[in-house]
Amino acid sequence: NAGVMQNPRHLVRRRGQEARLRCSPMKGHSHVYWYRQLPEEGLKFMVYLQKENIIDESGMPKERFSAEFPKEGPSILRIQQVVRGDSAAYFCASSPILGETQYFGPGTRLLVL
């Protein structure tokens, strides 16, 4: 049973470009969570999604960031017009039902030049 998959594992963007991060949850999991880990900082919640629904986006920056989890395909975290402060590790986690333990993917390391 494959774990949570994220791609790309490393992403380099120049300021002003767009970054798209993908997450495929574990088989049988329908809840997806995105977290960000800035250098030398802890993990911070960004958004919680179920298929076709955003449940909690209280941790998402108000501008440039969006997330989706379509009926088919992976969850996408999209960052428009990236800035250097967006450089971080972005982790996706999934759980089978609400309240269950969350399992993390390998993360995407975003570097903005």
Place this chain on the structure above:
Amino acid sequence: QKEVEQNSGPLSVPEGAIASLNCTYSDRGSQSFFWYRQYSGKSPELIMFIYSNGDKEDGRFTAQLNKASQYVSLLIRDSQPSDSATYLCAVKEGAGGTSYGKLTFGQGTILTVHP
């Protein structure tokens, strides 16, 4: 603002000793508590979760929860150099809460086990 506090360390223990990691949380509505281990450059890996007051043991690891004191700890017995990592305490709000689902993490405690 709901907070989770950990001593950042680093905590250094000799091989074979007991490592004790502590965590306090501010939200009394918290119901689920998790310990994750994160090696440098890697993703968090679940070690244990605990829901009820008291102790929960799994191999060399024991999680302890005291909801009255809003305190959760992780003990690692017979520490090994391979246990050297950052340990993250995470807390989840109870069902019915407005933030149910998301994990709130502490800053992490860096543990070094030296031979």
